[in-house]
Amino acid sequence: MNNGIVFDVGKLIASGEGVRDLYSFDIPLDFDDINMKSSVCGKAELMRIEEGVNARLTDVEMLIGGRCDKCLKKIDNKVNIDQMERQFFLHKPSYIENPNDTFFIDEKTFTIDLTEPLRQEIILHFPLVQVCSKSCKGICPICGKDRNKEECNCKPIKTEGNNPLAVLKNLIK
Numbered sequence: 162m163n164n165g166i167v168f169d170v171g172k173l174i175a176s177g178e179g180v181r182d183l184y185s186f187d188i189p190l191d192f193d194d195i196n197m198k199s200s201v202c203g204k205a206e207l208m209r210i211e212e213g214v215n216a217r218l219t220d221v222e223m224l225i226g227g228r229c230d231k232c233l234k235k236i237d238n239k240v241n242i243d244q245m246e247r248q249f250f251l252h253k254p255s256y257i258e259n260p261n262d263t264f265f266i267d268e269k270t271f272t273i274d275l276t277e278p279l280r281q282e283i284i285l286h287f288p289l290v291q292v293c294s295k296s297c298k299g300i301c302p303i304c305g306k307d308r309n310k311e312e313c314n315c316k317p318i319k320t321e322g323n324n325p326l327a328v329l330k331n332l333i334k
């Protein structure tokens with residue numbers, strides 16, 4: 162993993178509650194489990210709250226590589242996250258029961274790191290259905306030809322609801 166989405170909150174911590182910092186970002190990110198095809202861009206609003214900093218990211222956009230569910234061609238999916246919000250604490254508040262979901266301000270560098278929460282949001286926002294185009298004809302389940310490139314003479318089979326390509330796709334991965 163390289164740089165990550167990290168913001169310096171030193172000044173913000175020294176200011177009063179309700180003070181905000183606004184940023185635009187465009188940062189290349191690397192994840193082990195996500196095939197990033199572009200940098201991640203978006204806007205960040207950091208606000209001083211009593212316990213630390215509230216970080217709100219909006220209009221986050223990136224391209225992620227995948228495969229068309231129908232013809233298996235490699236494609237880039239545009240992923241948008243309209244809004245995500247996390248609180249970063251200076252100290253562990255007594256009312257928090259599950260510290261695994263809790264984020265902290267780095268006490269040495271006075272920075273917050275949004276890389277891991279962003280990774281989780283990307284996975285939640287990844288399209289369930291990936292297609293290269295709405296008109297993709299897919300691969301013929303009988304002869305295996307890409308019907309976008311070549312017509313075949315096989316009798317069409319309805320594949321909705323039960324996708325014979327699922328097995329083929331798993332083999333190709």
Ligand SMILES: [Zn+2]
Pocket residue numbers: 229230231232233234292293294297298299
């Ligand atoms: Zn396709």
Ligand SMILES: [Zn+2]
Pocket residue numbers: 301302303304305306313314315
């Ligand atoms: Zn065919």
